[in-house]
Amino acid sequence: MSRHETAVLGPRAGPRGDTLERLKIAVVGHVDHGKSTLVGRLFHDTNSLPEGKFEAIKEMCDRRGMPFEWAFLMDAFQAERDQGVTIDTAQIWFHTARRDYVIIDAPGHSEFLKNMITGAAKAEAALLVIDAHEGVRAQSRRHGYLLNLLGIEQVCVVVNKMDAVDYGQARFRAVEDEIGAYLGDIGIVPSAVVPVSARAGDNVALPSARMSWYRGPTMTEALDGFSVPPSPVALPLRMPVQDVYKFDNRRIIAGRIETGRLKRGDRLVFSPSNKSAHVATIEVWNARADEACAGQSIGITLDEQLFVERGELASHAEALPVETNVFRAKIFWLAHEALKAGNRYKLKLATSETPVEVQSVDWVINPETLERIKGETVERHGFAELVLRTRSLLALDDHKNNPRTGRFVLVDGYDIAGGGVISMEGYPDQRALVTVKSTNVSSVAHRVTVETRARHNQHQGGVLWFTGLSGAGKSTIALELEQRLFRKGYQVYVLDGDNLRVGLNANLGFSPEDRAENIRRVGEVAALFAEAGFVVITAFISPYRSDRDRARAAAERQGSGNFHEVYVSASLEVCEKRDPKGLYRKARAGKIDQFTGISAPYEAPEAPELTLPTDALSLEECVEAAIDYLERHFRSG
Amino acid sequence: MRHTQEPVGSKGDGSSAPPDVLDALEAESVYILREAFNRLDKLAMLWSVGKDSNVLLWLTRKAFFGHVPFPVIHIDTSYKIPEMIVFRDRLVKEWGLDLIIGRNEAALAAGMNHKKGRVVCCTALKTEALKQVIGEHGFTGVIAGIRRDEEGTRAKERVFSPRGEKAEWNFRDQPPEFWDQYKTDFPPGTHLRVHPLLHWTELDVWRYIRREAIPVVELYFAKRGQRYRSLGCLPCTGTIKSKAADLDGIIRELESTLVSERSGRAQDREAEDAFERLRADGYM
Incomplete structure (x- = not known):
């Protein structure tokens, strides 16, 4: 073979048929800790190098006047060889007696983090390589943190360059303790911590005679100790619609089953459109199928002609995905341009694409110290917790329930700029709120019109929707206002939280879904009062924009359409100091879960019709301002 | 040609088994082909008539239920082994392919051959011919059957790999690609190479050819x-x-x-x- 040969080796799996096992391993860690060298040594010691490869690498090194460099096996670019740094991720195949492996080499230089993620995201297990002499460094931690975000649970730590520390046990234990503590904090328990010298070949494939104090597995044995993660067939069915084909007069819905399984005859619900039909056939070219499961790219036909589009998520009715237009996310950011609250991106989740706005940056995370810092912007290679908002409803899952439909990427312009995993903590599933169960309903027309009532009352009906933190002064202002308006001859009524929870909403608890339903009912009742000619003042924290928007929509649907969002604003510090019901104290003591402002979000109005800053104005001034506003907007003629 | 008659994922006893390695490779390639077909307006597939691109054509027919819904491009240097051309024309007829033949006629007329330098010749008769076809038809997506295990620079490729206005590959700054979210947005005048076989090995290809009885x-x-x-x-x-x-x-x-x-x-x-x-x- 030519000395210039640059081919990468294919697997020589032995005559084991087509159904052998294959595991994808990422090799990650700080720059110059010897990842590429380790792969080269692994190939050499397992006799996996292509013929002539060793000689070819030697030639390349001689030409550059440098000692033999194992990294040249995978560093194929001239720039990588000339600069001695891995730029992009590469894959190479080898096998042990146990199974086939795909080894994914990931660059350790911080500049090439996007390439590291590209490689590592494909893996099912990882080797985290740490230099025994240098110890745990910035990218050791960052890569560990990313493995966790990418959902890689099997990790083996390789403490490399033991030759540089005279194969000393004490130094090994120190590194083992340091990385063990860090990984423990992010929830990773390494399957093994192996002392290795890639350059000298200790404990890579062959046990080392120079480290008799070590009793654990060699690195190759540690690889064989990993298991191939089972296909996620046990999770609920999720099949994102990838495309709809009209071949041969059949309407075929194409998609890959991400989790679960489906059978012919199953009733499927497509979210977020909520259309539903039965599977008539499972289409496979040249074959028949009665069922299909996770991992398969299939096509189905339905027993009804539904208009279903790419991006919808098919599932069974018994285990539906969440529907929401707002969710929390833990993200990593890769673009040069920083991410800021208010920025808009394209969100790609499974096969759906949706415009999305960063509603808030809650925490910026330092992956090295795991500190959470208040911040507004996320710089390149940063990590953060955000709240994202889309205009329309999206079908998704909390990442902890279903990783495959609980993660997304953000696209800025032409480029993927970051990725993240979803948490619905504190946010309700909005499906129940938008599901219409009653059909064959038609509204009757009143003979007393809205206009007649307004003339009779000498003012219009409408809703003053108060929103603000607990303790901001909503109820105090509302009750004072009610009394003053009544004296002025207004038909006026206050809807207040506890009063409704005693009756109409007695069957609702305090879960995010129940809270959302509580507000939905208040919105509907307020709309009815408004149509009856009343000025309705509602006094609820109503922390979510989606809920308030729905209340506005209810008022518009009922015909009056007269809806005014009033932001009763006071800083969290002020509210907490007032603490009229002692709730903040209980929340701080951990006695109340999901308390708005402390452990649950408050989404301030973006464009309220009226703001009453109770930390700047007195009660009297606030009430005056409200009456003034009302007289201008509710008086007929 | 042998057809698989087994129900998908079924071992005949009513319970389904996890997909084996070839099934998983196939499903991923089908997913990639369907992404390309959905996201890219002007799509074509390179067909060298070799084993890999035959597998690619086979997977295309699986993805689109027997159809090949885009043209296939054969870059004909005029120096191909004659049996390959006979085989190509046979499959075009049998599978009803929309074949585009790309030839750099100007270079051939000027007498280009490998004696002028192998890389020079490859550039003129393959790379240039391909650029001409892409330009002429305005393709925004070109599917190719390259694999990571073939060669070191291919080992570093992306599944959706952007090419510049002169079809150049900026390998020093490739886009991130993870969670099966591919780069599908790109400026006008540039195009994407799509590589549905990137994750296969030579041995996978042959095992799949044997299992599916794909002609070679x-x-x-x-x-x-x-x-x-x-x-x-x-x-x-x-x-x-x-x-x-x-x-x-x-x-x-x-x-x-x-x-x-x-x-x-x-x-x-x-x-x-x-x-x-x-x-x-x-x-x-």
Whole structure:
């Protein structure tokens, strides 16, 4: 073979048929800790190098006047060889007696983090390589943190360059303790911590005679100790619609089953459109199928002609995905341009694409110290917790329930700029709120019109929707206002939280879904009062924009359409100091879960019709301002 | 041609088993092909008539239920091994393919051949011919059957790999690609190369050909102790010593060989970085 040969080796799996096992391993860690060298040594010691490869690498090194460099096996670019740094991720195949492996080499230089993620995201297990002499460094931690975000649970730590520390046990234990503590904090328990010298070949494939104090597995044995993660067939069915084909007069819905399984005859619900039909056939070219499961790219036909589009998520009715237009996310950011609250991106989740706005940056995370810092912007290679908002409803899952439909990427312009995993903590599933169960309903027309009532009352009906933190002064202002308006001859009524929870909403608890339903009912009742000619003042924290928007929509649907969002604003510090019901104290003591402002979000109005800053104005001034506003907007003629 | 009649994922006893390695490779390729077809307006597939692009065509028919819903491009250098052209024309007829033949006629008229330098010749008759076809038809997506295990720079490729206005590959700054979210947005005047077989190995390809009974050119099978392991132009493609006269023989041979696949391809060996430079210029 030519000395210039640059081919990468294919697997020589032995005559084991087509159904052998294959595991994808990422090799990650700080720059110059010897990842590429380790792969080269692994190939050499397992006799996996292509013929002539060793000689070819030697030639390349001689030409550059440098000692033999194992990294040249995978560093194929001239720039990588000339600069001695891995730029992009590469894959190479080898096998042990146990199974086939795909080894994914990931660059350790911080500049090439996007390439590291590209490689590592494909893996099912990882080797985290740490230099025994240098110890745990910035990218050791960052890569560990990313493995966790990418959902890689099997990790083996390789403490490399033991030759540089005279194969000393004490130094090994120190590194083992340091990385063990860090990984423990992010929830990773390494399957093994192996002392290795890639350059000298200790404990890579062959046990080392120079480290008799070590009793654990060699690195190759540690690889064989990993298991191939089972296909996620046990999770609920999720099949994102990838495309709809009209071949041969059949309407075929194409998609890959991400989790679960489906059978012919199953009733499927497509979210977020909520259309539903039965599977008539499972289409496979040249074959028949009665069922299909996770991992398969299939096509189905339905027993009804539904208009279903790419991006919808098919599932069974018994285990539906969440529907929401707002969710929390833990993200990593890769673009040069920083991410800021208010920025808009394209969100790609499974096969759906949706415009999305960063509603808030809650925490910026330092992956090295795991500190959470208040911040507004996320710089390149940063990590953060955000709240994202889309205009329309999206079908998704909390990442902890279903990783495959609980993660997304953000696209800025032409480029993927970051990725993240979803948490619905504190946010309700909005499906129940938008599901219409009653059909064959038609509204009757009143003979007393809205206009007649307004003339009779000498003012219009409408809703003053108060929103603000607990303790901001909503109820105090509302009750004072009610009394003053009544004296002025207004038909006026206050809807207040506890009063409704005693009756109409007695069957609702305090879960995010129940809270959302509580507000939905208040919105509907307020709309009815408004149509009856009343000025309705509602006094609820109503922390979510989606809920308030729905209340506005209810008022518009009922015909009056007269809806005014009033932001009763006071800083969290002020509210907490007032603490009229002692709730903040209980929340701080951990006695109340999901308390708005402390452990649950408050989404301030973006464009309220009226703001009453109770930390700047007195009660009297606030009430005056409200009456003034009302007289201008509710008086007929 | 053998057709699989087994129900998908079923072992006949009503319970379904997890997909094996070939099933998983196939499902991923089908997913990639369907993404390309949905996201890219002007799509075509490169078809070298070799084993890999035949597998690619087969997977396309699986993805689209027997159809090949885009044209296939054969870059004809005029130096291809004659059996390949016969085989190509047969499959075009049998599978009803929309074939586009790309030839750099100007370079051929000027007498281009490998004696002017293998890399020079490859650039003119393959890379340039391909650029001409892409420009002429305005393709925004070109599917190619390259694999990571073939060669070091291909090992670093993306599934959706952007090419610049001159079809150049900016390998120093490739886009991130994870969670099966591919780069599908790109400025006008540029295009994407799509690589649905990137994650397959040579052995996977042969095992799949055997399982699915996919037709391949006879040149791969040993005659008089020689066979082609990789197919290209007659002057630059060598045979290897082999006794593998059928699919089982080839698979057995590959299970034990330490010789790399492109060892018979002369253009790779003009210099250490010959292939890198070819690919950076827009070679497949």
